[in-house]
Amino acid sequence: MNLTECIASRRSIRRFEEREIKASTIRRLIHSAIQAPSACNMQAWKFIVVNKRGNMNKLVNFGAAKWIANAPCGILVVYRNDVTINTVLYKDNFQSAAAAIQNMLLEATNLGLAACWICDLPRPKYVRKIFAIPREFDVIAYIALGYPKHDNSKLSLKHYGDEKKYNAHERKYSFEQVVCYDKFYSTNNDCTSMQIPKRKVVKRFWLKRKCFRNILFTDHMLKE
Template sequence: MNILFTRRSVRSFTDEAVSEAQVEQLLKAAMQAPSARNQQCWEFIVVTKKDDLVKLSQTHSGAKPIENAPVCIIVLGNKERMVMPDRWEQDLGAVTQNILLQATELGLGSVWCGIAPAEDRMDLVKNMYGLNDNLLVYCTIAIGHPKNSDALKFVDRYDSSRVTYVK
């Protein structure tokens, strides 16, 4: 459970590359996520091309960390695989969390940059990669080696006042 407590949003990265083996581990973790009726509607684009990272960082103000990340994973939902079309965002939320947790396990930093449901953002990324109408852009995730050595540290967020027990 340590990775659950040390996962942080990391927005500054070193120049050190993320290996293909590490990216594969992130994608394997992603594909272990639960999905509604096992629809597994996910697809991914792995971006390492600097020009594209810069363009993706300009999709909205919260996406700026992508510019200096060595890798960005774009998480997509494929409509053709959606058995329960009203659950795709929940499925891809679980996928995204798995990527973030696996990044922490590998000593990598990551930050979830929201795209959906903002259609202007979704269309921007869709047009950038010439995606067909069956693919919905869910989010982008900047990934890299944290610039700050204590970026992945425990911060206690537990607040018992936010919990109601019904007995």
């Protein structure tokens, strides 16, 4: 497929077949990722390939998205936080890593793989401990990978409204609603009118914090 078709075909898929992904395929995904632009061309990213089911389960037990444990493989993306001054002002380390992630997702689509970009992760300090990540690296995101299984999960359909919209990859806003010229302004029914469920967000954070307090993982368990 050409680039435009690949972009239009990409989906966030949360259901996977059980078969493993070849090491050569993972290598190709990461090779595509590192072709991305990075701030000041630092290329200060690292990609932790997660094959062990135990590590996936630890993430989920600490509060990560449950479907992480359903994928046969994952890639945790981290990026240095001390290499440019704009890391503080514009978080250019996150921007650089995000560009690499998008490359990876497009390559996954090209190869017929299922992938899901996940930021629903535990607090970074727990992720650091599980994977021995140094302080000078920020945890960016986790990419769940596998071969696609028909994804009609409630969460996937919720983002689109129904399966027809999901299959058509229907966008929430039109070109006219997302584009501004020379200054920022709102248009009718664009994202500025989006209602944010603040109470739900606060409650979810509180529940996760309570979960973290109640789950006691010892250093022995983290080293398994």
